[in-house]
Amino acid sequence: xxxxxxxxxxxxxKCDCSDDDNCGCSYPENMPRxxxxxxxxxxxxxxxxxxxxVGQLALNWSAPAVFADESISDNFKFFDYISDSYxxxxxYRADFSAICPKEITAFNxxxxxxxxRGVKVVAVSVDTLSAHQTWRKMSFAEGGVGxxxxxxxxxITKKIxxxxxxxxxxxxxxxxxxxxxxxxxxRYAAVYxxxxxxxxxxxxxxxxxxxxxxxxxxxxxxxxMRQNIAKNxxxxxxxxx
Numbered sequence: 001x002x003x004x005x006x007x008x009x010x011x012x013x014k015c016d017c018s019d020d021d022n023c024g025c026s027y028p029e030n031m032p033r034x035x036x037x038x039x040x041x042x043x044x045x046x047x048x049x050x051x052x053x054v055g056q057l058a059l060n061w062s063a064p065a066v067f068a069d070e071s072i073s074d075n076f077k078f079f080d081y082i083s084d085s086y087x088x089x090x091x092y093r094a095d096f097s098a099i100c101p102k103e104i105t106a107f108n109x110x111x112x113x114x115x116x117r118g119v120k121v122v123a124v125s126v127d128t129l130s131a132h133q134t135w136r137k138m139s140f141a142e143g144g145v146g147x148x149x150x151x152x153x154x155x156i157t158k159k160i161x162x163x164x165x166x167x168x169x170x171x172x173x174x175x176x177x178x179x180x181x182x183x184x185x186x187r188y189a190a191v192y193x194x195x196x197x198x199x200x201x202x203x204x205x206x207x208x209x210x211x212x213x214x215x216x217x218x219x220x221x222x223x224x225m226r227q228n229i230a231k232n233x234x235x236x237x238x239x240x241x
Contacts, residue, residue: 052164054189058089058180059163064129064154066136068147072129076153078122079184086119086211087180088203091166091173093194095127095135096143103175103197104145110200111149117207121150125173126161129154166191177203179210 052059058078065076078089092103104123107114114121127135132152138144153160161167166176177198179188188206192198 052178052186054186056186058087058178058184058186059160060184061160061163063124063160064156065151066129066132066154067151068149070133070136070147072133074129076151081122081151082120082180082184084182086117086182086207087178088114088119088121088207089164089178089180090121090123090198091161091164091176092123092125093168093172093175094125095131101140101143101145104148105140106197106200107150107203108145108148110204113204114207117204117211119207122153123148123150124153124155124160126155126158126171128156168194179206181210181214 060077060079062075062077064072064074066072090107107121107123111121125132132154135144136147136152139146155161155173158167158171161173164176164178166174168174175192175194175196175198177188177190178186181187187210190198
């Protein structure tokens, strides 16, 4: 299905909020009206953070979010939500952008696969909560994402993006993925160019390998050798058959 160009529509005709609540719905690219006024300072201050890295404890945070049932929370707590599950934390550039609807929809379609593996998906951008709500009300053909089953988080302060090291120079989030284990440790991180789409199948491959590795008792090189010997033996048996 071709991606609609309707993300350039007149937001005033789509948004339910009032004109004076600064939700950003009538501003170009769905950003708050003061969005670009302090981008330089925001990006500069982002580098003051110790960015979350692979092998480190993931950053806990709370922020506004909209959920699958259209309910909202002004204080969605990340660690409380993922609890003792694996988590896929997805940063994307913006609602109503060119690639993001297609990408979010792809992860939406694969949601049950992540759910079967015990992985909770959370998506984050710098858009407002009202923008997320409007985006979810629109179909993919209209440039929206529909009723996605995972939370869409509003990082309007850009603090989450900054602390995870994915705040881009233009003030929007880079397209990035973090896999977090049951101990809240970041086990995998990938950052993509703004024009590159993430691969759902590749993400699931990494998830499967992570879960498989965590399920084994061996560690390090010994574990790697055992797993590859077992895979080679399986391959040889299948070839003989």
